[in-house]
Amino acid sequence: MSSIGKKIMVIGSPGSGKSTFSKKLAEKTGIPLIHLDKEYWNYGWIETPREEWIKKQKKLLDAEEWIIDGNYGSTINLRAEKADTIICFKLSRYICIMRYLKRVITNINKIRTDMTEGCYEKIDFEFMKYIWNFSKNSGLKNLEKVEMDKRKKIVVFRKRNDANEFLQHFMKNNN
DSSP states (O other), X not given: OTTXXXXXXXXXXXXXXXXXXXXXXXXXXXXXXXXHHHHHEETTTEEOOHHHHHHHHHHHHTSSSEEEEOOOGGGHHHHHHHOSEEEEEOOOHHHHHHHHHHHHHHHBTSOOTTSXXXXXXXXXXXXXXXXXXXXXXXXXXXXXHHHTOTTSEEEEEOSHHHHHHHHHHHHHHTO
């Protein structure tokens, strides 16, 4: 496990595969997984107030090991400061939109395992717009924030298969 560290941050556009990858990585490493969406959203899609959100994240980050899945750019520095490894998904917006639509169709009116109780999956056109503009708005800023620290191991996935190849390579080197 030393090649990847014990505090792993996974960021990237919604629909890029962060949560799926994070679940697989947690299964393979035994490192506890934290989905930021599950921590941030309250029943019925109610946001956590900013001060409470910061306090909650700091408490989560105090753990000895974690995989944290999610962006939340306004607090990304808190996680980046503590992370050993930062994994960034930089997939095309077309792929991310298609994956989002597939996720919605598959889970419509259901609660995903990486979400809070009472947050039912639904089609959200504003969210689709956010995904479409993610790479030029939030994604670029997030990556710039984390790339400044040269002490971190930074892994960038640009294609759909990069994440699977990483997991396969990781397993070969850690068995």
